[in-house]
Amino acid sequence: MSADIHSLVGPYALDALDDIDRAAFERHLRECEPCRLEADDLRETAARLADGAWSVPPPRLRENVLAAVADTRQIPVATRPARPPRRLRLMAAAVVLVAAAGAAAVTYVVQDQRVRRAEAVADRAQDRESRIRAVLAAPDLVVREEPLNSGGRVTVASSALRNAGVIMLAASDAPAAGSVYQLWTIRGGSPSSEGALADGQSAAVQVVQGMSDASAVGVTVEPSPGSAKPTAPLDALVEL
Numbered sequence: 001m002s003a004d005i006h007s008l009v010g011p012y013a014l015d016a017l018d019d020i021d022r023a024a025f026e027r028h029l030r031e032c033e034p035c036r037l038e039a040d041d042l043r044e045t046a047a048r049l050a051d052g053a054w055s056v057p058p059p060r061l062r063e064n065v066l067a068a069v070a071d072t073r074q075i076p077v078a079t080r081p082a083r084p085p086r087r088l089r090l091m092a093a094a095v096v097l098v099a100a101a102g103a104a105a106v107t108y109v110v111q112d113q114r115v116r117r118a119e120a121v122a123d124r125a126q127d128r129e130s131r132i133r134a135v136l137a138a139p140d141l142v143v144r145e146e147p148l149n150s151g152g153r154v155t156v157a158s159s160a161l162r163n164a165g166v167i168m169l170a171a172s173d174a175p176a177a178g179s180v181y182q183l184w185t186i187r188g189g190s191p192s193s194e195g196a197l198a199d200g201q202s203a204a205v206q207v208v209q210g211m212s213d214a215s216a217v218g219v220t221v222e223p224s225p226g227s228a229k230p231t232a233p234l235d236a237l238v239e240l
Contacts, residue, residue: 005024005025005028008021008025012025012026012029012039128207131164131207131209132166132205132207134159134162134164135157135158135159135162135164135165135166135207136157136166138159138161138162139161140159140160140161141157141158141159142157142158142159142240143155143156143157144156144158144238144239144240145238146236146237146238147236148169148171148172148219148235148236149235149236150171150172150173150175150221150235151171151172151173152169152170152171152172152173152202153170153236154167154168154169154170154217154219154236154238155167155168155170155238156168156217156238156240158211158214158240159211160212163209163210163211163212164207164208164209164210164211165207165208165211165214165217166205166206166207166208167183167194167204167205167206167208167217168204168205168206169181169183169197169202169203169204169205169206169219170202170203171202171203172202173202174199174200174201174202175221177199178199178223178224179221179222179223179224180196180197180198180199180201180221180222180223180224180225180226181196181197181201181202181204181219181220181221181222181235182195182196182197182219182220182221182222182226182227182230183195183196183204183206183217183218183219184217184218184219184220184230185208185211185214185216185217185218186214186215186216186217186218187213187214187215188215191218191229191230193226193227193228194206194208194217195226196222196224196225196226196227199224199225211240214240215239215240216237216238216239216240217237217238217240218230218234218236218237218238219234219235219236219237220232220233220234220235221235
């Protein structure tokens, strides 16, 4: 752990750290008020998305694509052998020293890779959050909402000045196994995919650039992992 520990606030809030890193980060939280506040903020946002009860855009939004840093380290239990002759013990000690040096190097590399992955995820999340904030703070912000036929709602916040929009889906339940929700923007009568949710997912926040020429936003239920064109009737249509 180093100064980069600050970048692990997202994985910590989303319970994506292993026991060792979690313990280290919790020690860090006791001394870092900004990280404590951000972790609380992220937890609140995740809870609001999970229960589907929010009706306005959450103030902070981060992607939960952090499973890559949740690797579990397992240490095999060693058995205690009979005491070997002194010469063998010395040779074994030398081997252990060499192995320990190699293990330390490997551990450093693995930790460094994990920190770099966490930093990359944090950078993408910060960029996404900045784009969301730009839309929600636009002076010409327009928010429209429609119910989903299957239960829940879809909300679209858009800005012509920013030429962008934010689609917020909060379904009552995930589709049946093998099906996913998919978001669409409609331009000139033609739908363009804006992304499909993961299997079992019922809530999402998607930033869309180039919204000024879109006439509507649609939601369908498609075969997993999504379709190039809609194959099912619209579950919701938000006219822009």
